[in-house]
């Protein structure tokens with residue numbers, strides 16, 4: 642399994658927490674018809690859809706970038722000890738896979754300068770914090786945590802109104818704010834000449850992707866702008882927890898169009914390993930060419 646590669650002078654590591662069949666495809670994509678699924682089975686199975694269960698195979702992972710200036714962790718997976726009553730496979734996880742995968746990069750929790758959360762869903766914020774004597778403390782003690790302003794505002798308000806609907810905000814986002822480790826930015830923020838946020842709203846209110854490197858030697862860390870190569874062939878296909886599926890489809894059309902048939906490496910959050918590849922033209926849409 643390829644977990645390390647380079648674009649220009651940036652080393653990119655995948656830090657994997659889980660890889661498994663999770664959700665039935667027709668449940669995950671609520672507007673996907675049985676007919677369209679059947680039409681696409683031959684290429685989706687067995688790589689992207691488990692033939693036994695018809696569940697979507699997903700990887701849960703972070704991307705760790707070693708740039709000349711900073712070590713940047715993008716998204717922080719599910720985490721341990723977190724109550725997730727509506728997601729049995731993530732509830733009160735006790736796994737050492739994430740720590741082992743992080744250790745394999747040669748970096749430790751003290752080496753991370755920035756943690757970037759593309760959005761504030763449960764599988765992208767979990768390792769922001771860890772349990773320490775009954776309190777949630779930042780897992781990466783020296784890091785600044787980069788949140789999009791409107792995304793943070795949206796979830797902070799939602800947590801205030803209905804905390805039971807988003808326990809991950811309570812245990813993995815608000816403790817970062819309480820510890821004053823957050824950096825709140827616009828979703829088109831430029832960190833430096835090699836790291837830039839690209840707005841990709843729709844899946845959540847103020848979702849961002851991250852473009853790293855220099856023209857000709859760059860990578861787009863997508864976050865959940867896309868969940869499956871099926872959404873590259875059918876960009877308008879929404880998924881079950883989208884905030885606004887129409888807007889998410891527009892973000893996919895715009896970003897896939899921008900990087901289609903270029904050398905830009907697409908680094909997806911959830912495609913099965915190797916998770917990375919290039920965007921190519923397919924009919925009136927796009928396709929994924931794995932690395």
Ligand SMILES: [Zn+2]
Nearest residue numbers: 762764865910
């Ligand atoms: Zn996700």
